[in-house]
Amino acid sequence: xxxxxxxxxxxxxxxxxxxxKKSDTPDLNKTxxxxxxxxxPSAPISEQKKPQxxxxxxxxxxxxxxxxxxxxxxxxxxxxxxxxxxxxxxYESSSRLGIEAHIKNKNILESISLSNSNSDIGVExxxxxxxxxxxxxxxxxxxxxxxxxxxxxxxxTPFVFEKNKIYAGSVLYGNTLSxxxxxxxxxxxxxxxxxxxxxxxxxxxxxxxELLENLDKEVKSKKxxxxxxxxxxxxxxxxxxxxxKIYLYYDGLDxxxxxxxxxxxxxxxxxxxxVKFLNGSVEAKTIAHKELxxxxxxxxxxxxxxxxxxxxxxxxxxxxxxxxxxxNPITGEKARKVLKISTRQIKKIFKNEYTHLIPSYDSxxxxxxxxxxxxxxxxxxxTDALNEGYRQHQSLVNSYISGTW
Numbered sequence: 001x002x003x004x005x006x007x008x009x010x011x012x013x014x015x016x017x018x019x020x021k022k023s024d025t026p027d028l029n030k031t032x033x034x035x036x037x038x039x040x041p042s043a044p045i046s047e048q049k050k051p052q053x054x055x056x057x058x059x060x061x062x063x064x065x066x067x068x069x070x071x072x073x074x075x076x077x078x079x080x081x082x083x084x085x086x087x088x089x090x091y092e093s094s095s096r097l098g099i100e101a102h103i104k105n106k107n108i109l110e111s112i113s114l115s116n117s118n119s120d121i122g123v124e125x126x127x128x129x130x131x132x133x134x135x136x137x138x139x140x141x142x143x144x145x146x147x148x149x150x151x152x153x154x155x156x157t158p159f160v161f162e163k164n165k166i167y168a169g170s171v172l173y174g175n176t177l178s179x180x181x182x183x184x185x186x187x188x189x190x191x192x193x194x195x196x197x198x199x200x201x202x203x204x205x206x207x208x209x210e211l212l213e214n215l216d217k218e219v220k221s222k223k224x225x226x227x228x229x230x231x232x233x234x235x236x237x238x239x240x241x242x243x244x245k246i247y248l249y250y251d252g253l254d255x256x257x258x259x260x261x262x263x264x265x266x267x268x269x270x271x272x273x274x275v276k277f278l279n280g281s282v283e284a285k286t287i288a289h290k291e292l293x294x295x296x297x298x299x300x301x302x303x304x305x306x307x308x309x310x311x312x313x314x315x316x317x318x319x320x321x322x323x324x325x326x327x328n329p330i331t332g333e334k335a336r337k338v339l340k341i342s343t344r345q346i347k348k349i350f351k352n353e354y355t356h357l358i359p360s361y362d363s364x365x366x367x368x369x370x371x372x373x374x375x376x377x378x379x380x381x382x383t384d385a386l387n388e389g390y391r392q393h394q395s396l397v398n399s400y401i402s403g404t405w
Contacts, residue, residue: 051106054089056188057099062128067094076102086110097121109185113153113178119143122177126166129179129188131195133161142168146175153178192369199370203378206367210359211386213237218357224287230308231288231300234261238290238300248301249281249321250314258308262290262298272308281321289326297326358383 050058057063058070068091076086084104091099098115114125119142123135141159150156150169153176158165163182169175194202216237225232250256255276259269275282288300290309297312317323361379370378 116174194369199374200378214357247281247316256314262309
């Protein structure tokens with residue numbers, strides 16, 4: 001009997017030990033599962049490469065300025081949204097603004113929305129996508145609709161711009177602005193890019209500026225060629241000034257050099273001769289000025305024997321040679337541009353063949369903000385108008401004479 005009780009006791013103890021060992025494993029797995037569930041439930045789904053639209057969106061200054069952070073990304077139901085790979089990217093910010101972007105097949109923007117905004121931020125947000133949208137019309141639409149109570153965002157009447165639809169209204173969780181792009185929308189433009197209207201306005205200014213620079217060279221060439229051939233062949237921009245009597249002198253020196261172009265020998269100029277100061281200052285006249293880097297200034301001077309470019313320190317106002325014609329430019333003073341060319345002279349150029357003054361497409365220093373797609377189109381439009389429209393001549397003449405270009 002004792003043997004039977006002993007065996008029963010051993011069997012009981014073994015069973016308890018075995019049960020305890022088996023119960024350890026489920027408890028450990030349960031803890032692991034719980035840890036997995038509570039570890040950042042809103043963390044974004046990892047993916048090898050983000051859609052390009054999402055990359056562009058997260059790179060915007062607007063995005064970083066408002067401190068947007070990805071809250072979560074998740075797949076959307078095919079049964080509701082239709083065939084394809086649908087995914088939503090949800091962002092929150094420190095200022096309560098929110099962004100939701102619905103991407104299809106990794107490269108198609110189905111919709112993007114901004115929540116808890118106002119009309120100013122809404123306009124700023126939409127113009128990131130559509131540069132040429134009318135800001136005032138959009139602002140009026142948002143001021144009327146953004147805080148109007150509705151059941152769902154797409155039941156409101158949209159603001160339509162080139163097949164793109166912008167919806168606004170206030171739903172249960174706050175006001176929402178939702179953009180449904182049209183079929184032609186491909187990407188977010190660069191933030192510094194100009195829209196079509198702004199691009200065309202800037203292209204017009206660039207074309208006109210270069211045309212007037214070409215006109216400037218031609219006018220000066222025609223005016224100076226016979227009388228001042230050395231000045232006429234100088235290719236760099238310079239300022240014509242009224243023909244003015246001056247005196248050439250430098251206290252303590254016997255003479256001063258005259259060069260074939262501004263800048264002296266170290267900048268490649270050739271010395272044409274020297275003006276002697278042994279008998280005092282030498283009377284001359286000047287008609288042009290050139291400012292080089294480093295506050296170095298040269299004047300085109302004409303004497304009885306020689307003409308060419310001479311440095312500022314040799315050019316004096318008075319016969320005594322103790323007043324500089326141009327004060328030291330470190331003081332901020334410079335020779336002013338005064339064009340002694342008549343309106344009649346310029347109009348005469350326009351009456352003749354002037355198309356050679358119109359700059360070529362490749363010669364223009366294009367502003368980086370003008371998108372490539374607008375450059376050629378805008379250039380052709382304005383150069384065609386210049387070729388055909390004599391009504392532009394008076395405007396060009398006035399701009400040239402006033403120096404506003």
